[in-house]
Amino acid sequence: MVQINLMLGGNDLLTVSKKNGEQVPWSQExxxxAAxxxxxxxxxxxNRLTDTQTEDLIYFIDKEVDRLPNREVISTLEIHDLVLDALQKVNLAVYMEYKAYRKYKEKYIEAFDSAKDFAEKVVYNGDKENANRDSTLNSTKQTLIAEGLMRELMLKFELEPEWAKAHQEGWIHIHDLAQRYSSQTNCCLFDMGNVLAGGFELNGSRYIEPKSVQAAWAVAGDVTLSASSNQYGGFTLAEIDGILAPYxxxxxxxxxxxxxxxxxxxxVPHSTIEEMAYKNTMREIEQGYQGFETKLNTISNSLAQVPFVTVTFGLKTDFWAKKISKTILKIRENGMGENGLTAIFPKLVFLSRKDVNGAPHSPNYDLYLAAIECSRTRLYPDYLSLDAGNLGEVYERCGKPVSPMGCRAYLSPFYKPDTGEEVYVGRNNVGAVTLNLPKMAIEAAGNVKKFTDLIAEYxxxxxxxHEDYYERAGKIKGSSNPLNFCEGGSWMSVGYDEPIAPILKASTASLGYxxxxxxCQSLFGGSLIHQQEFALEIVSFLKKLVDDAREETGYLFALYSSPAESLIYRFNEINREQYGLIENVTSRDYATNSFHLHVTEDVSVPEKINFEAPFHAIATGGRISYCEFAYGVDSNVLKHAIDFAMSKGMYYGVNVVSATCNKCLHHGDFDDYCPKCDSEDITSVTRVCGYLSFGKVKGDSRYNLGKQAEIRDRVKHTVGYGEALAEKNKELTSK
Structure with missing residues (x-):
């Protein structure tokens, strides 16, 4: 390329103002x-630039600059526009490349600016998108800022433009965008028993199988912290009582x-030796579980959060399995730490089967009663029916209980290709995308056909x-999460340098709503409680879309009643900004979660259970129902409620406010101040959506504004004494 020596009509005196405010002399070079x-x-x-075309380029730019009156300063953006105009005249192919590159750079700038704004917000104000992350900590801030950048990169460069646009406009919400950028997998049922048995390798060292129950608890905690750091979402240890009993x-x-x-x-009589051995073993079980629970509530994994761990139990009837289950319940009921706080993790789920633990003469009935006593004040355990519904069918079919992956995600059936065995433990989800149904209803303006067309379109x-993400995540190597993909946590293993695509054949992907x-408020002007038939039709329509897509593609798509913690706030803010205040549609600070009756509905416990139970049978992923009770609710009331929910094949949770005054150690249902000593130094635990979280820590809320408003609006559903509730159950059942 020859040196261009044109004198640009006085432009040697022109100053260029850069984006960062710096001013530099004009430079034709x-x-x-750039050209x-x-x-x-x-x-x-x-088709590349010739010397003549380069001279023409400078000539046209010089000509346009001369037309700018009395200008001493020109911005880089103005120069870019001048270059584009000139290139369009001299070389169309180079013009297209310059334009594309400039747009790419603008996207980078936009992504960086968005990430920078988010970073400043996190540094100075924190972030309350995830209630179980303490954003006051430097380690959490660092992780949040990195995730903010990855979210922007995903939106600007990795997603199809129409997908990113739909997400940003609020038609859909692509969950966990930051983690998608690094191609992580989602919730899982981690096969802890398989990892522990025979030992495993981690960071180049070989770990032997634990030789005692206390060591097994300790290793299980370490494995959980490590493996959960390399995925996002819930991490479940299914039937923990059976896993730990051999140890x-x-x-x-x-x-x-x-x-x-x-x-x-x-x-010494042998009976005395046995008694001493029993006491020592029980001490190990208790100390082991206390260490496990303390670790999960106090040590953050590399994602700057305590891992979202669930343990399920209650079906194993052998001696030591029952002792492990009772120990878990006893320690949880006693509270954690010096102040007896309600523990957040692990989430406890009691697997309910009438002939095993739900009837008075069943072998684990004592466990069921102990679980109810624990739930009265500590909210957990939740209760999962294996007597009816789709999970009852699975249990009848293959004898396997299906535990939730984390708080409320469930797996579709999968059969091992070589044996035909039905497999659940060792599988995962690859992600969720949720539909903003209220926005679609508002757009439909009363036209149900338009509403369902929008649902189908999005x-x-x-x-x-999801198809794109299956392909993307499938290329990741086993070494990305070695304990899960290589050391036995998954239903099959791959090598450290092998892609995980074969494992993902058993993974679900969720369509949420x-x-x-x-x-119902938007389309009919009335609440959901009066539109159950229509709502069931919509959920059935969603289920058919999922089933058809699964049949067409071969991927294990699943319908998901989304556990929307911050999403109910985000969607509502978008809808309000776009459509204004609409009474009972956008007028609150939150949208209602999935199929749940609105939290302000003044209905009885059995009426709420009876209304929501049919949705569990259709949307088998993400389904859970709660009733609001007073702290320390009567055991009979609680038992009749749980019995009724289990008979309906439900996944059921008890909602109370479990607060502790850090000054006088009073426990109860309070939030703003202690009723005993008036202190505002309160730590309270409530349910966010599927998990528990801190409503307040030392008086400060961990929730976003929408979730705070939703919790304030919740009404108690208690119905008198147990006998009155039982009568109501019979009345509704007879109908």
Whole structure:
């Protein structure tokens, strides 16, 4: 390229103002360099800039600059426009490359600016999108800022433009965008028993199988912290009582051997040795679980949050499994730490089967009653019916309980290709995308056909997003989460350097939805409670879309009643901004979660259960129902409520406010101040959506504004004494 020596009509005195405010002299060399860079990107060398075209380029720019009256300063953006206009005249191929590159740079700038704004907000004001992250900590801020950048990169460069547009306009919400950028998997049922058995390798070291129950609890905690750091969403250890029971047996036998050796010279009855061994083993179980629970509530994983861990139990009837279950309930009921706080993690789920633990003469009925006592004041456990509904059918079919992946996600059936065995433990979800049903209802303006057309249109987009992500995540190597993909946490293993695509054949991908209450208010001017038939039709329509897509593509798509913590606030803010205040549709600070009756509905416990139960049978993923009770609710009332929910095949949770005054240690249902000593130094635990979280920590709320408003609006559903509730159950059942 020849040196261009044109004198630009006095432009040597012109100053250029850069984006950062710096002012530099005009430089024709910079213009030529930028044009040549674009020219080199043209694939056909014959269409690149010639020397003559470069001279023409400078000539046209000079001519346009001369037309600018009395200008001493010109911005870089103005120069870019001048270059574009000139290139369009001299070389169309280079013009297209320059334009595309400039747009790409503008997207980078926009992404960086958005990430920078978010970073400043996190640094100075924190972030309340996730109630179980303490954004006052530097480590959390660092993670949040990194995630903010990854979200922007995903939106600007990785997603199809129409997908990103739909997300930003609020038609859909692509959950966990930051984690999608690094191609992580979502909620899982981690096969802890398989990882522990025989030992495992981590960070180049080989770990032997634990030799005692206390060691097993400790290793399980470490494995949980490590493996959960390399995914996002819930992390479930299914049937933890069965996993730990063999290690309790090992401990007991070792104790018998050790004590017998120690007392061999004394005339001690074997029954005494057995009693001593039993006490020592129980001490190990208790200390082991206390350490496990403390670890999960106090140590953040690399995602700057305590891991979202769920443990399920209640079906195992052998001696040590029952002792492990009782210990979990006892320690949870006693509270955590010096102040006896309600523990957040692990989430406890009691697996309910009438012939195992739900009837008075069943072998684990004592566990069921102990679980109810724990729920009265500590909210957990939740209760999952294996007697009816789709999970009852699975249990009848193959004898396997299906635990929730985290708070409320469930797996579709999957059969091992080689044996035909039905598999649940060791599987995961790859992500969720949720539909903004209230927005679609508002757009439909009373036209139900238009409403369902919008659902179908955006559901098709969701399936395309999932298909793209299956392919993207499938390329990730086993080493990205070695404990899960290589060391036995998954239903099958791959090598450290092998892609995980074969594992993902068993993974689900979720189509979520929120806001049936606001849909009914928008379309019919009335609440969901009066439109159950229509709401069931909509959920059935969604289910058919999911089933059809699964049949067409072979991917395990699932319908998901989304556990929307911050999303109910985000969607409502978008809808309000776009459509204004609409009474009972956008007028509150939140949308209603999935198929739930609105939290202000003054209905009885059995009426709420009876209304929501049919939705569980259709939307089998993400379904859970709650009733609001007073702290320390009567055991009979609670038992009749749980019995009724279990008979309906539901997944059921108890909602109370479990608060502790850090000054006088008073426990109860209060939020703003202690009724005993008036202190505002309160730590309260409430349910966010599927998980528990801190409503307040030392008087400060961890929730976003929408969730705070939703919790304030909740009404109690208690119905008198147990006998009155039982009568109501019979009345509704007879109908």
């Amino acid at each position: 910079r213009i030529i360099a 040549n860079k674009a020219s080199r990107r043209v694939s056909d060398k014959n 309790a047996e090992k401990t007991y036998n070792k104790q018998i051997e050790t004590i017998s050796e120690q007392l061999k010279d004394f005339d 559901s098709e987009m969701v399936f395309a997003i 929120v806001g049936l209450e606001e849909v």
